[in-house]
Amino acid sequence: MLKISKRIEIIKSLLDENTNQSLTYAALECRLTLEYICYERFKLSCSYLSEKDLNGWRPRDVVKQMSEEVDEDINKGFTISVCKHASGDKVPKTRTEYESLEYNYLGEQSALKLNRLHSLWQAISNVALHIPIPNIKSEELNIYGNNEQISKKVTDILKFLSTLNGNILMGGSRGETFNFECFFCETPIKKPFKYLASASIVNCINPNCGESYLIEPDSENEFEITRRVxxxxxxxxxxxxxxxxxxxxxxxxxxxxxxxxxxxxxxxxxxxxxxxxxxxx
Structure with a gap:
């Protein structure tokens, strides 16, 4: 799991140098950190979704699609605790009984505000990581952007990163899944039942395999797999x-x-x- 505190330390040191080069490098570190945060969560569940299934390439889009098709909790914040329960103990049945047990804290996953992350990711690129295409009214070309604008956006990203203080990440589907093997490369393919539509196109998750399948429910409430050729x-x-x-x-x-x-x-x-x-x- 990415150490956010370490990333903040690196970005702050570049920000403190306050030169054209250091601010540009700080902006780059910011962008890479935001991308890593998204792709790290995607990787936890990427065995359910092929790259060929992705509707967009931007970090926010990847995580958003994963939350809609595999794991609805991927960008939510929550805490995990466990309690000891001896085999002879009475099994709790109500919420009150569960809450009365003694729990040990394991950790928490920070909520990920995708729209805010995307806004920062796009803004830092615009002010620091692109040279605008010139036109007849453009001033002289410059390798580096405006220091004041870059510094402000980097500071905004540092504030955002400081809110991500979780120490665990969880991924994958926690419900029943429909499982089969690719007919060609035998890679296991799995899809959560609750996200299967009346007819779903599923790509093999092996990046070196070009196979895809049509999954349709049959009359016996099971699913029929048809190779798309x-x-x-x-x-x-x-x-x-x-x-x-x-x-x-x-x-x-x-x-x-x-x-x-x-x-x-x-x-x-x-x-x-x-x-x-x-x-x-």
Missing amino acids: IKFPCHNCKLDLEIPSNTFNNLRFRQVLNATCGNCNASTDLIMSPMIKENIQ
């Missing part, structure tokens, strides 16, 4: 060849994809090109 016949033996749908996502116009038939070893070139479909009224 594009089929086409081999030009030589006419056997159906199957290519994962994700393979085509990033192909450019006129780009060629070569496929080899596993039955007759014939080679086929697939060319990405527009298709015309006539709509009949």
Whole structure:
């Protein structure tokens, strides 16, 4: 777990130097720290969500999506305590009985205000980590931003970081999960039942695997798994060849994809090109 106090110490030392270079480095340390805080929480539960499933790349977006699809507590604050309970003791049944037990404090997770974090992350980049594109009214170009503006934003981030005083992080789904293995690479894939829609597209979490699946409920309240592929016949033996749908996502116009038939070893070139479909009224 990231030591926030250590990060604050590093940023403060750069802020105290108060030079163009040190303030810029302080801004960079701030941005990296904010990103680390988000990605650290994401990593705790990333076995439930593939990078290909992410709707956005910004740190806030990643944590927000994780909270909506895997772990609703990922950015919440809470305290964890435990109590000893001998096997012969009476099992508590009511909230009052649970609260009357003697607990030992383990730690707490700090709440993460994502909108505030995102605002600070964006602001520090704007004032210190980008050179504005010039126009006819621009003044002389400068490698460094305005010292006063940078100092203020760095100070705002230090105040924000000082509120994150938790000493534990928890991740993962605490409910029932739907589990299966990728048909191709055998990587375990799991999704919380409560977040599965009527029809959900799930990508393999292995970054080196291009497989994806359609998960649909069947008539017996179970789920049917369908591998998402594009089929086409081999030009030589006419056997159906199957290519994962994700393979085509990033192909450019006129780009060629070569496929080899596993039955007759014939080679086929697939060319990405527009298709015309006539709509009949």
